Amino acid sequence: MSDHHTDLLIVGAGPAGMAAAVTARRHGLSVRVVDDQSAPGGQIWRAIETVAATPRLARLGEAYRAGVDRAAAFRACGALYEPQSQLWQIEPGFRAFLTRDGRARSVTAEAIILATGAQERPVPFPGWTLPGVLTVGAAQILLKTADSVPDKPVWIAGCGPLPLLYMTQLLAAGGRIAGFLDTTPRGRVGAALRHLPQGLGRFGDLVKGLSWSLALKRAGFPIIRHVAELRAEGDGRLESLHYRTQDGREGDVAAEVLLVHEGVVPNIHAPLALGCAVKWDAGQHCQVPALDRWGETSQANVFVAGDGAGIGGAEAAEPRGRLAALRVATKLGKLRDDAAEAAARPERATLSRALALRPFLDALYAPRPQVFAPADETLVCRCEEVTAGELRTRAAQGRPGPNQLKAFTRAGMGPCQGRQCGYTMAHIVAAVQNRPVEEVGFYRIRPPLKPVTLGELASLDEQEPAA
Amino acid sequence: MFRKLHDPGPATVTVHIDGRPVRAEAGESVAAVLLRQPEGWNRTTPVSESRRAPYCMMGVCFECLVEVDGQGSVQSCLTPVRDGMSVTRQQGRRSLSA
Ligand SMILES: Cc1cc2nc3c(=O)[nH]c(=O)nc-3n(C[C@H](O)[C@@H](O)[C@H](O)COP(=O)(O)OP(=O)(O)OC[C@H]3O[C@@H](n4cnc5c(N)ncnc54)[C@H](O)[C@@H]3O)c2cc1C
Ligand code: FES
Numbered sequence: 001m002s003d004h005h006t007d008l009l010i011v012g013a014g015p016a017g018m019a020a021a022v023t024a025r026r027h028g029l030s031v032r033v034v035d036d037q038s039a040p041g042g043q044i045w046r047a048i049e050t051v052a053a054t055p056r057l058a059r060l061g062e063a064y065r066a067g068v069d070r071a072a073a074f075r076a077c078g079a080l081y082e083p084q085s086q087l088w089q090i091e092p093g094f095r096a097f098l099t100r101d102g103r104a105r106s107v108t109a110e111a112i113i114l115a116t117g118a119q120e121r122p123v124p125f126p127g128w129t130l131p132g133v134l135t136v137g138a139a140q141i142l143l144k145t146a147d148s149v150p151d152k153p154v155w156i157a158g159c160g161p162l163p164l165l166y167m168t169q170l171l172a173a174g175g176r177i178a179g180f181l182d183t184t185p186r187g188r189v190g191a192a193l194r195h196l197p198q199g200l201g202r203f204g205d206l207v208k209g210l211s212w213s214l215a216l217k218r219a220g221f222p223i224i225r226h227v228a229e230l231r232a233e234g235d236g237r238l239e240s241l242h243y244r245t246q247d248g249r250e251g252d253v254a255a256e257v258l259l260v261h262e263g264v265v266p267n268i269h270a271p272l273a274l275g276c277a278v279k280w281d282a283g284q285h286c287q288v289p290a291l292d293r294w295g296e297t298s299q300a301n302v303f304v305a306g307d308g309a310g311i312g313g314a315e316a317a318e319p320r321g322r323l324a325a326l327r328v329a330t331k332l333g334k335l336r337d338d339a340a341e342a343a344a345r346p347e348r349a350t351l352s353r354a355l356a357l358r359p360f361l362d363a364l365y366a367p368r369p370q371v372f373a374p375a376d377e378t379l380v381c382r383c384e385e386v387t388a389g390e391l392r393t394r395a396a397q398g399r400p401g402p403n404q405l406k407a408f409t410r411a412g413m414g415p416c417q418g419r420q421c422g423y424t425m426a427h428i429v430a431a432v433q434n435r436p437v438e439e440v441g442f443y444r445i446r447p448p449l450k451p452v453t454l455g456e457l458a459s460l461d462e463q464e465p466a467a
Numbered sequence: 468m469f470r471k472l473h474d475p476g477p478a479t480v481t482v483h484i485d486g487r488p489v490r491a492e493a494g495e496s497v498a499a500v501l502l503r504q505p506e507g508w509n510r511t512t513p514v515s516e517s518r519r520a521p522y523c524m525m526g527v528c529f530e531c532l533v534e535v536d537g538q539g540s541v542q543s544c545l546t547p548v549r550d551g552m553s554v555t556r557q558q559g560r561r562s563l564s565a
Contacts, residue, residue: 036526036545037545038494038547043525050494084545084547086526086545102538102541119523119525119527120523129517129519129522129530130518131468131507131508131518131519131520132468132507132520133522134520134521134522134523134524135522135523135524137523137524137525138521138522138523138524138525139524141524141525141544142469142499142502142524145494145495145496145499146469146471146492146495146496146499146500147471147472147473148469148470148471148472148499148502148503149469149470149472150468150469150470151468151469151470173472174472236508236517236518237507237508237518237520256468257468257469267527382519382522382528382530383529384514385512385514385515414529415529415532415540416527416528416529419527419528420527420528450542451540453538453540455538
């Protein structure tokens with residue numbers, strides 16, 4: 001292992017990346033793990049090492065505490081771990097480009113596991129760009145990493161496990177909730193129950209989910225059900241919030257902070273930029289990379305593990321990480337096929353147990369239709385400030401696809417590269433052109449994965465002679 | 468907008484936001500500090516010059532861009548504070564290749 005080269009490069013030090021690293025090291029691979037956070041843990045266990053030393057650990061719950069051992073095992077496994085390093089390009093062969101502290105450099109590897117996790121699904125509505133509107137995940141990150149909570153009682157809108165978890169954690173920390181606007185449409189529970197038989201093995205999880213609701217009910221803040229539409233208003237910052245339920249009930253409330261959440265979707269920019277094949281997941285309403293049973297993509301020696309492979313939660317992310325690592329070990333001649341198969345068997349069993357409840361959760365918390373059909377005045381592209389109305393008008397003229405629409409309107413051209421507008425754009429095009437959304441697809445993603453400065457490129461040149 | 472629940476004590480560092488000294492805790496992100504300031508925003512947009520603040524806190528929305536120690540368009544949610552750091556709110560079109 002030279003300074004620049006390892007057998008395996010893992011991008012992401014969450015549950016999937018850490019599990020992959022530990023397994024790959026056990027089979028004698030040299031491993032580099034890069035992650036843009038300053039410590040291991042990923043999303044679920046963000047800041048776990050710092051928090052573990054404080055009384056705050058107890059307030060964040062059992063699932064969070066489980067990260068203490070995982071981070072320790074990862075630290076001890078002998079992988080080269082590079083925190084605060086953002087990956088922005090991978091060239092075939094493989095050479096990966098990273099930036100740390102404003103300086104870029106490149107590293108090489110025989111195989112890559114992308115364990116970059118998920119992002120929250122963007123929730124466009126009029127006023128969602130106002131300061132004061134954040135995602136629930138953002139507020140949870142502030143709680144975990146900065147022990148910060150909304151100053152005043154906070155409004156929370158959305159659905160899914162994360163708002164419930166965050167509200168529980170927020171109350172335990174001493175934060176206050178003004179109200180919860182539950183966006184789960186009417187009749188969802190019945191529809192979701194059809195998916196339950198498969199999930200009965202995970203009944204414990206379900207009970208845990210319901211007990212959150214009880215704790216929250218005891219707190220006594222208003223819960224408004226079946227909220228379909230939201231509008232945030234204010235002069236340069238959030239001042240008030242308007243909502244409308246499916247039954248047409250409306251309300252206006254004063255608000256300084258509104259937190260929104262409508263589920264999570266895989267981070268697929270890195271696989272897309274590498275030319276990995278993706279497919280539409282109708283149950284999760286997003287694209288997922290096409291993978292074999294080890295997690296290998298259509299590009300040889302490029303693997304995706306964890307929530308980046310399709311949302312499965314941390315308990316699915318770990319076995320997925322280990323499966324990918326086993327296959328890399330086989331491909332690089334460190335592990336015999338039959339030994340890998342034998343080691344994979346319990347991992348696959350763990351994985352299918354972890355995924356058993358997913359179809360139920362996916363059906364229960366499927367995004368409400370308005371998430372994909374925001375009102376005309378809504379800014380869909382936050383970076384270039386392109387409205388839903390403009391996209392609709394353009395989409396009707398000559399049936400352009402996502403890339404043409406991007407050229408016409410600049411939507412998707414800003415620094416976030418369509419991470420916030422891609423799915424909304426796809427659904428708007430699908431609706432206007434009367435096509436299935438899976439056929440519309442996504443923007444073409446080209447490297448770099450984030451805007452790269454001249455300073456970073458200059459620092460890269462300084463490294464080159466030694467490479 | 469947000470408040471911190473504990474006093475960082477010996478872990479306190481000082482950063483300068485638009486020249487004003489502000490207390491922060493070693494290890495937390497610049498964006499977390501910005502969200503505790505009364506102004507509540509960190510940049511104005513190139514197109515309509517409207518105010519924006521951190522939205523995702525995990526590196527995927529690019530709303531949290533600021534100038535840090537003279538370098539423009541830094542994602543403040545991915546940047547831990549350092550003692551003596553200078554943070555400037557970013558106005559309008561700020562070349563991304565600066
Ligand atoms: C904001 C948010 C909060 C969440 N909170 C919880 C929670 O509290 N409990 C829960 O059960 N689930 C939570 N989840 C769901 C989450 O997806 C977990 O299931 C789990 O963390 C997934 O593990 P993973 O290893 O696949 O990815 P992650 O844990 O997401 O780890 C991926 C890692 O890769 C890093 N990364 C991504 N792109 C790059 C890049 N280009 N360069 C370098 N590093 C990169 C990320 O910073 C991250 O550290 C959350 C999801 C999100 C988006
Ligand atoms: S707040 Fe979204 S990228 Fe920093």
